Amino acid sequence: MQGLLGEAAAAAFLQSYKEARTYGLRIHPGKLEPQPDVLRSIHSLFKLEPVPWCDTGYYYDEFTRPGRHPYHDAGLYYIQEPSAMSAAELLDPQPGETILDLAAAPGGKSTQIAGKMNGQGLLISNEIHPARAKILSENIERLGFANTVVTNETPDRLSARFPEFFDRILLDSPCSGEGMFRKDPDAVAEWSPGHVEMCASRSSDILRHAALMLKPGGILVYSTCTFNRSENESVIEAFTASHPAFAIEQLERIWPHEQRGEGHFVARLRKLDSQAADAKLHHPVSHPAQAKGRKGQATAPSAAAELELFLRFAADFAPGFSLSQHGEPVRFGDALYWLPRDIDKRFTAASLPGLKLARGGLHLCDIRKNRAEPSHALAKHVSPGDAAWVQSASADDPDTTAYLRGETIPAGSGCSGWGIVAVDGCPLGWGKANGGQIKNHYPKGLRRMGV
Numbered sequence: 001m002q003g004l005l006g007e008a009a010a011a012a013f014l015q016s017y018k019e020a021r022t023y024g025l026r027i028h029p030g031k032l033e034p035q036p037d038v039l040r041s042i043h044s045l046f047k048l049e050p051v052p053w054c055d056t057g058y059y060y061d062e063f064t065r066p067g068r069h070p071y072h073d074a075g076l077y078y079i080q081e082p083s084a085m086s087a088a089e090l091l092d093p094q095p096g097e098t099i100l101d102l103a104a105a106p107g108g109k110s111t112q113i114a115g116k117m118n119g120q121g122l123l124i125s126n127e128i129h130p131a132r133a134k135i136l137s138e139n140i141e142r143l144g145f146a147n148t149v150v151t152n153e154t155p156d157r158l159s160a161r162f163p164e165f166f167d168r169i170l171l172d173s174p175c176s177g178e179g180m181f182r183k184d185p186d187a188v189a190e191w192s193p194g195h196v197e198m199c200a201s202r203s204s205d206i207l208r209h210a211a212l213m214l215k216p217g218g219i220l221v222y223s224t225c226t227f228n229r230s231e232n233e234s235v236i237e238a239f240t241a242s243h244p245a246f247a248i249e250q251l252e253r254i255w256p257h258e259q260r261g262e263g264h265f266v267a268r269l270r271k272l273d274s275q276a277a278d279a280k281l282h283h284p285v286s287h288p289a290q291a292k293g294r295k296g297q298a299t300a301p302s303a304a305a306e307l308e309l310f311l312r313f314a315a316d317f318a319p320g321f322s323l324s325q326h327g328e329p330v331r332f333g334d335a336l337y338w339l340p341r342d343i344d345k346r347f348t349a350a351s352l353p354g355l356k357l358a359r360g361g362l363h364l365c366d367i368r369k370n371r372a373e374p375s376h377a378l379a380k381h382v383s384p385g386d387a388a389w390v391q392s393a394s395a396d397d398p399d400t401t402a403y404l405r406g407e408t409i410p411a412g413s414g415c416s417g418w419g420i421v422a423v424d425g426c427p428l429g430w431g432k433a434n435g436g437q438i439k440n441h442y443p444k445g446l447r448r449m450g451v
């Protein structure tokens with residue numbers, strides 16, 4: 001660190017390890033803009049103070065425990081280390097674009113990107129480890145995003161399938177985690193010079209695949225939560241030397257002795273248009289998965305009948321909800337999904353065969369006994385006014401606690417059949433009202449014990 005920072009700054013850096021770590025959360029603009037009172041109460045409950053580099057990011061007081069509040073279950077915010085909010089800001093995603101988050105679990109940056117896309121365009125959120133892909137998928141669901149597909153793939157399989165496909169790519173690379181030492185003692189235990197070199201070489205390898213998937217003119221953001229040059233500047237220097245079509249637009253570091261946050265490195269690069277001709281020489285023009293679809297091979301099974309059942313459910317119990325026109329129904333066993341499409345319609349159901357998916361867009365329903373049973377993801381995606389009825393209680397109301405525990409709660413007048421149980425007007429999940437009671441459909445795996 002002395003070599004990197006110089007003597008005086010290194011002393012200040014080391015001193016910062018005697019200070020407390022920072023805690024942050026990012027609010028979900030799509031859910032909170034229509035709920036200004038709830039937003040105000042989040043500010044005062046968790047004593048929020050703005051994070052300078054992210055307009056939806058805030059420091060919170062660690063003793064207020066926002067992760068345990070029913071607002072967290074409602075997907076109103078995502079708990080994220082403040083420095084980690086910088087990478088998606090530099091990526092600068094735009095609504096309508098096609099974006100890849102290549103190393104995405106548990107989903108901090110993916111949920112930030114999806115929030116900025118405002119439901120328009122396609123986000124493919126990828127995670128190589130199956131168990132982590134599941135956690136990523138659950139976080140996408142909790143925050144209610146519909147235009148996000150979660151894949152569980154290796155970078156090389158993705159690059160073979162999606163050449164020059166994305167407008168923007170984020171590679172938040174698996175790194176040695178030096179910037180997390182204050183937050184995570186395991187990162188200290190795992191660190192060694194050999195681990196740093198292994199991470200640097202793995203990052204270079206993943207970057208090569210990211211480069212292949214970016215459209216000419218596209219933006220690539222590479223980030224790590226580590227300090228050493230080997231995994232940061234050296235990786236980027238070697239990459240631009242071997243990929244002359246890429247130009248560095250910005251390099252940023254967040255230091256714990258200079259800013260209120262843990263350590264982070266972010267590099268933003270642009271793939272110049274001159275790459276286009278060169279890249280076309282090396283990659284097939286047509287999309288391999290699309291080509292399969294056109295020949296009529298291995299496409300996803302038709303879901304027209306299941307969609308009809310879903311639309312019947314929606315007409316009765318979610319009359320305000322409408323499906324995005326940029327999508328199509330896809331069935332996985334009994335589950336019906338609305339698969340989001342990119343604007344150029346290159347990503348369709350014909351792109352799916354052979355791709356390992358953890359979430360194929362918005363899970364609409366499961367078909368049971370020739371009926372549509374709504375999915376939890378749909379409850380988290382709909383606006384409260386879309387549902388046939390909403391029963392809302394405050395966060396400290398015993399009914400809210402009982403619902404989150406999986407218990408039956410009393411139904412208000414006007415509740416019949418499927419509807420939404422909410423906290424302060426923000427959906428928590430489905431309930432089914434009958435005879436003055438609401439049967440609980442909050443997923444078993446999410447239910448709280450002993451609160």
Ligand SMILES: C[S@@+](CC[C@H](N)C(=O)[O-])C[C@H]1O[C@@H](n2cnc3c(N)ncnc32)[C@H](O)[C@@H]1O
Nearest residue numbers: 103104105106107108109128129132172173174
């Ligand atoms: C720094 S974490 C990502 C954090 C995430 N972007 C977020 O904001 O929540 C890096 C991820 O890369 C994954 N990973 C590990 N090896 C990988 C590889 N060879 N290719 C792609 N991803 C890998 C890890 O499982 C881990 O989830």
